[in-house]
Amino acid sequence: xxxxxxxxxxxxxxxxxxxxxxxxxxxxxxxxxxxxxxxxxxxxxxxxxxxxxxxxxxxxxxxxxxxxxxxxxxxxxxxxxxxxxxxxxxxxxxxxxxxxxxxxxxxxxxxxxxxxxxxxxxxxxxxxxxxxxxxxxxxxxxxxxxxxxxxxxxxxxxxxxxxxxxxxxxxxxxxxxxxxxxxxxxxxxxxxxxxxxxxxxxxxxxxxxxxxxxxxxxxxxxxxxxxxxxxxxxxxxxxxxxxxxxxxxxxxxxxxxxxxxxxxxxxxxxxxxxxxxxxxxxxxxxxxxxxxxxxxxxxxxxxxxxxxxxxxxxxxxxxxxxxxxxxxxxxxxxxxxxxxxxxxxxxxxxxxxxxxxxxxxxxxxxxxxxxxxxxxxxxxxxxxxxxxxxxxxxxxxxxxxxxxxxxxxxxxxxxxxxxxxxxxxxxxxxxxxxxxxxxxxxxxxxxxxxxxxxxxxxxxxxxxxxxxxxxxxxxxxxxxxxxxxxxxxxxxxxxxxxxxxxxxxxxxxxxxxxxxxxxxxxxxxxxxxxxxxxxxxxxxxxxxxxxxxx
Amino acid sequence: xxxxxxxxxxxxxxxxxxxxxxxxxxxxxxxxxxxxxxxxxxxxxxxxxxxxxxxxxxxxxxxxxxxxxxxxxxxxxxxxxxxxxxxxxxxxxxxxxxxxxxxxxxxxxxxxxxxxxxxxxxxxxxxxxxxxxxxxxxxxxxxxxxxxxxxxxxxxxxxxxxxxxxxxxxxxxxx
Amino acid sequence: xxxxxxxxxxxxxxxxxxxxxxxxxxxxxxxxxxxxxxxxxxxxxxxxxxxxxxxxxxxxxxxxxxxxxxxxxxxxxxxxxxxxxxxxxxxxxxxxxxxxxxxxxx
Ligand code: HEM
Ligand code: SF4
Numbered sequence: 001x002x003x004x005x006x007x008x009x010x011x012x013x014x015x016x017x018x019x020x021x022x023x024x025x026x027x028x029x030x031x032x033x034x035x036x037x038x039x040x041x042x043x044x045x046x047x048x049x050x051x052x053x054x055x056x057x058x059x060x061x062x063x064x065x066x067x068x069x070x071x072x073x074x075x076x077x078x079x080x081x082x083x084x085x086x087x088x089x090x091x092x093x094x095x096x097x098x099x100x101x102x103x104x105x106x107x108x109x110x111x112x113x114x115x116x117x118x119x120x121x122x123x124x125x126x127x128x129x130x131x132x133x134x135x136x137x138x139x140x141x142x143x144x145x146x147x148x149x150x151x152x153x154x155x156x157x158x159x160x161x162x163x164x165x166x167x168x169x170x171x172x173x174x175x176x177x178x179x180x181x182x183x184x185x186x187x188x189x190x191x192x193x194x195x196x197x198x199x200x201x202x203x204x205x206x207x208x209x210x211x212x213x214x215x216x217x218x219x220x221x222x223x224x225x226x227x228x229x230x231x232x233x234x235x236x237x238x239x240x241x242x243x244x245x246x247x248x249x250x251x252x253x254x255x256x257x258x259x260x261x262x263x264x265x266x267x268x269x270x271x272x273x274x275x276x277x278x279x280x281x282x283x284x285x286x287x288x289x290x291x292x293x294x295x296x297x298x299x300x301x302x303x304x305x306x307x308x309x310x311x312x313x314x315x316x317x318x319x320x321x322x323x324x325x326x327x328x329x330x331x332x333x334x335x336x337x338x339x340x341x342x343x344x345x346x347x348x349x350x351x352x353x354x355x356x357x358x359x360x361x362x363x364x365x366x367x368x369x370x371x372x373x374x375x376x377x378x379x380x381x382x383x384x385x386x387x388x389x390x391x392x393x394x395x396x397x398x399x400x401x402x403x404x405x406x407x408x409x410x411x412x413x414x415x416x417x418x419x420x421x422x423x424x425x426x427x428x429x430x431x432x433x434x435x436x437x438x439x440x441x442x443x444x445x446x447x448x449x450x451x452x453x454x455x456x457x458x459x460x461x462x463x464x465x466x467x468x469x470x471x472x473x474x475x476x477x478x479x480x481x482x483x484x485x486x487x488x489x490x491x492x493x494x495x496x497x498x499x500x501x502x503x504x505x506x507x508x509x510x511x512x513x514x515x516x517x518x519x520x521x522x523x524x525x526x527x528x529x530x531x532x533x534x535x536x537x538x539x540x541x542x543x544x545x546x547x548x549x550x
Numbered sequence: 551x552x553x554x555x556x557x558x559x560x561x562x563x564x565x566x567x568x569x570x571x572x573x574x575x576x577x578x579x580x581x582x583x584x585x586x587x588x589x590x591x592x593x594x595x596x597x598x599x600x601x602x603x604x605x606x607x608x609x610x611x612x613x614x615x616x617x618x619x620x621x622x623x624x625x626x627x628x629x630x631x632x633x634x635x636x637x638x639x640x641x642x643x644x645x646x647x648x649x650x651x652x653x654x655x656x657x658x659x660x661x662x663x664x665x666x667x668x669x670x671x672x673x674x675x676x677x678x679x680x681x682x683x684x685x686x687x688x689x690x691x692x693x694x695x696x697x698x699x700x701x702x703x704x705x706x707x708x709x710x711x712x713x714x715x716x717x718x719x720x721x722x723x724x725x
Numbered sequence: 726x727x728x729x730x731x732x733x734x735x736x737x738x739x740x741x742x743x744x745x746x747x748x749x750x751x752x753x754x755x756x757x758x759x760x761x762x763x764x765x766x767x768x769x770x771x772x773x774x775x776x777x778x779x780x781x782x783x784x785x786x787x788x789x790x791x792x793x794x795x796x797x798x799x800x801x802x803x804x805x806x807x808x809x810x811x812x813x814x815x816x817x818x819x820x821x822x823x824x825x826x827x828x829x830x831x
Contacts (some may be wrong), residue, residue, distance in 0.1 A: 009721045010706055018704045022674070027744065029788050039646060039674055047791060049815045050826050051747035080825055095825075097746035121644070151709040151720050158653055158712060161646025226719075228711075238650045240619055243608075273658055279711050286720050348821055378683035419811060420819035428810075430821045480809040 001062055002147045002293045004112045012109045015116055019043045020102035027099065038236060040098075042160070044090075044115030048421045051095045055118040056108060060128035060146040060170070061089035061374040064485070065365040068372050070111045072357035076112055078104045083357070085342060085350045087414055087465055088167070089127045089374045090118055094421055116154060118178045121162045123153035123234070127169045129177045130373040133294060134383040136331040139189045140197050141294045142172035145226060148282060148290060152227050159234050164249035166234070167206075179376055181205045181214045181463070181496035182468060184231060184251045185229065190220055198222045203233055203263070204255030207462035211498045212252040214262045215302035217267060223287065228280040232270035236263070280437060291320065297369040297384060300332025306387035318405070319394050321443065325405040327390065334387055340369075340380040340397060341404040341412060344433050345441045349415040350378035359400045367393050369408045376492075377453075378414055379407070407447040408455060409436040410519070414465050418458030418475060420481070425458035427475025427482035432456055435512045440519075452532045455490075467491040470533045471518055473511070484511040486518065489536045500541055503549055514548055554688040555695075557666065558700075562695050563686075567602055567635060581637055584621050587629055595632055602635030604668065607647040622653040623659075630661055638684065649682045656683035656713040664676040675700045683713030732736065734797035736805060737774040738765040740815065741790035744777040749815050749827070750790060752781040757791060762816040767798055767805055 004012070020037075026036040027232045040046075044055040056071070063071075071091055075083045078100055080092040088091055108114060118125055126149050129135070129144045149168060150189060153159070159166070168187045169178040172189040180186030186202040198220045205214030221229045240258070257265045274280055313320040328337040340360065343349050352360075364382055367389045373381035385393055397403040407410045413436065416422065418429030433456055440446055455469030459476075466472030468490035476483045483505040490499030506514045519532075521544050526535045536544075552565045570580040581602035587594065595602060607620040626636065636655060638648040648667065655661040666686040667679045676687060680702055689698060710718040726743035726818050739752040748756040751765035759765070768774040781793050807813045818826015 005723070007707055007723070011709075014705045021704075027788075029785070033787050033791055035643075035672065047742055047747060049811070050749060050818060051742070095747075099745050121646075148720065152718075154709050155705060156710055156712075157678035157708075158649040159646075160678055161644055161649065235650050235653075239623075239647060242619075243645055243647070277657065279657075282720055286723055289723065293654075299619070419814060420821050425811070428820065430819075434821070478812075482810060 001064060002059075002143075002290065008112070009109075012112075012114050012116070014233075015043075015114065015155075016102060016105045016109055018370050018415060019105065023098060023318070024317055025100055034105040038120055038161075041120040042117060043101075044118035045098070046119060048094065048417075048423050049419075050421065052101070053421070054096045054104070054115060055086070055091045055458075056093070056113060056115050057088045057118045057125040058089050058113075058247055058374050059092060059150050059460070060126055060132070060143045061130050061376075062132070062143060062363075063372040063374065064111075065361040065370050065372065067111045067113055068364065068451070070108060070113065072198060072354040072361065074104055075354040075357065076108065082351050082353045084348075084380050084417065085352065085374055085380070087376045087378060087416075087463065088125060089376060090125060090317035091374075092276075092417075094401060094417075114341055119165070120160075121164050121166075122160045123156060123162075123166045123168065126150050126153070127178055127183075127376060129171045129173055130375040130381045131177060131328065131383065132172060132373075133296065133335055134332075134335075134337050135173055136329065137174070138172045138331070139191050140172050141179075142170040142187075142189055142292075144287075144291050144294050145187065145189070145199065146170045147293070148227065148287070149230065152230070152280075156234075159238060162238055163243045164251075166237075166244065166251070168230075169420055176492075176494040176496075177375070179465070179468065179492040179496070181494075182207055182211075182465075182492060183214065185230065186214050187226075192220055196222065198225050201226075201229060201233075203267075204252040204260075205496070206250050206252040207467050208250065209247050209460045209462075210253065210256075211462065211467040212256060213496045213498065214252075215255060215263075217264055219258075224281050224284070227282055228274045229267075229271050231280055232267050232274055235270050235274075238267045269393070285382055296332075297371075299332045299334075299335065299369075299384070300386070302332075302386065302388075304333040306334065309387040309390055312391040316391075318398070318403075319391060322394055322398075323390070324401055324435065325409065325447075326403075326407045330384070332384075336385050336387055336390060338385045338390070338393060339407045340373075340382065340402050341406055342379050342402075343406060343412045343437065344401050344404045345406075345411060346438050347401075348430050349413055349433050352380075356402060359402070363393055363396055364481075370475065377412065395511040405443060406446060408451045408453070410440045410449050410452045411446060412453070413437065414453075414455040414469070416457050416464035418464075419454075422458060422463075424461060425475065426460075426477035427458050427484065428463055429456045429458040429475060432475075432484065432508075432511060434450055436515055439512050439516060449523065450531050452519070453492075454515070465492060467498050468496065469499060470536070471515065473515075476505055478505075486511075486514060486548070488518065488541060489531060489533070502541065502545055517547050552688075553691050555691055555693055555696055556686065556688055558686040560699065567600075569637075570602065581635060582717045588625070591629060600634055600636060601632050602630070602664075603633055604637040604639055604675060605648070605651055606639050606641075607645050607651070608639075608641045620651075623654045625653070626661075627659055630659060633661075634663040635666065635686075636661065636663065637666040637668045637688075640667060640671055640675075643672045643675055645669045649678065652679070652682040652684050653713050657671060673697070673701050677704060681708065681712040681714045681716070734774075734808070735769065736800060737768050737777070737795045738762075738798050738805075738807075738809040739778050739793055739795055740765070740812070741781070743790055744788070752777065752793070756780065758793075762807065762827075763804075765798075765805075768795075772781035 188200040202214035326339040368382035415433035418424035455465040457464035457466040472487040485505040487499035754766040768777040817828040
């Protein structure tokens, strides 16, 4: 994992001091709220319904155990004993006081963490694959280039007042777990015929009011030139992106209105100029230095099977289910990737208490080479667990309500905070997720239904990714009452697609029944081995519509 | 008399320029619009003497398509030999188009004259403007030079190169 | 800040979030910000509402609160309650965490 050097430490400390000054100037009246707002946003501080909210970055979703412990400490000391893990690999605290946030940030900085650029019209926290460095067949650990991008984009003087926010995601694997095609820039690590590593760059994806799947802008940008290429994309966007209407300000609209080919021409022209200057060509020594931090950890040489592990599964059916649903094969013999679901039946998706965070930190320290990962589906991962330790880890998780065996299943939903917390919401998201989870609580039924991703947003901003849910649910407001619109067929993986709306919205009373209707329509129509999304792609919207609205 | 505090290269400096409306006669050191510069280029070249231009980040007439994209900095290229000042207008601090214009002027078009930030130029943006190659600032009248210098020094380093002297940590480490 | 403009509403009150900690506050009859909705001053009619908002926003209001606005209130038997789900949640706390927010102390 990347470790700060003196330079990184100093700059983060400078930033906390700077923000402390800004808070003081706001409180003393030297700054108006209008002037302060972009500054607080650039430091992750929002105003929600009940209080401020602080969003802390977890760059490319990787945490050391001491960092997880710090997140627990902050939840206890500055908040109300919990945090919310988000779809952008951040954690949000819902109750911090403005005047305490500088102290909170000081504590975070002590473990090399910050809230820099987690909001505002700047380049946001870079996100990546939660299985980075643990999964088989990765071309290169995506966190290497993610860290380089993180540094380049931090306090970038030219790109801090962009037309709108800007999100970058990276995957190093053919299976995209980072939803890269739904980002302003999505990057796929590639290898060319000569065996060199470079990057395929997609531009102009996004959700919100007008969802778009990103367009492939360049099939192979060499490693040392990626920053030059990104700077070119950013400059074209900063100069030409719309500033007259915030709903049309994202780069997806620029790409759409300019046209893919013209956009490519503009970017290539700018890239040629920047590349010729050599200014942004990253030196090989620095690439090597950063790569070294992501070298494989000290794996032990172990047999591929573990007797104890096999026996434990036979002896404990719940454990066997957990293994089947939540454990993924590791690239190193004798190890496994363990997913921790933050979606207990009836729980709040993505929330974890301070005590749970401490437990996970301890498990990571003892059993996962000190690492924890955060996923865009609002779960956590212990990436490097020995098979021999799996049962022990499971028992601890189970004792702390962290062992729900539902990864990728219908109760593993994404839900944004919605009207319970969010200032922009039209409707509540969390209670709906809870009701759906309870309706489908029976795990055997969930296994029978199979992979099914429900994603819920409380308004069209789409923080809950509803556009790309196999089943998406969007909260709408009709005269002060909550209604919910369903969409079907979305996908956030390498086959990214935007879902289609079924028709008129459902009331709060009817929505869970409607979801059940969608699910039974699928189970009635599926052929052997078909997942929900496969059936939908085969039969289309009509059969679902008929059953929903007849 | 101006209502702003002009700081050039880190020093308080008396204003010697003035912004001239499109239909007003020129004086010794006029800052004119891009439109006038283009319309009267030949006459202006024949006139000789000091000349400055102001580049708008907002384009109320929407000359570049349906939406306001601001004035295109590249249009200054043919005239740079006659310009000793470019003033980049920031209509509101949130509109960051001017940061790119500044870097293009310095790093692509190699403009070496005075590059100014005018308009909504606030404390928390000065350091970034400076890094993008802006060397002159029209600050609000009550801002002291000391405050300006404090703002510029808030961050002790940079990760990335821009239009100033800093190379950026990604390039400077191990060197 | 769009969806709660209270056009055509008869009863309205003024709310905001406190600068120091973001707490939901209401403008009360004795010209100060209070934490409980029950102490909020209720304006009857559009003109009274405008006057109420004006009183809540003296020149230096930004030193105390963020973004004050009017919202609709309904008269229910002998007491008032916020009209929208949003303002009901602001007045009480998250519906999914009854242990948090103003409702926790109640
Ligand atoms: C109070 C809290 C929040 C506010 C005010 C907020 C605001 C917004 C807004 C305005 C957008 C639309 C941006 C646009 O279309 O240009 C957006 C998009 C988004 N937000 Fe949030 N958000 C909040 C919480 C969250 C949370 C909790 C998550 C994660 C669970 C999240 C993740 C996202 C994502 C993934 C998008 C879609 C990105 C895209 O448009 O491409 N946000 N948010
Ligand atoms: S989708 Fe809407 S309601 Fe949900 S968190 Fe985002 S802005 Fe708030």
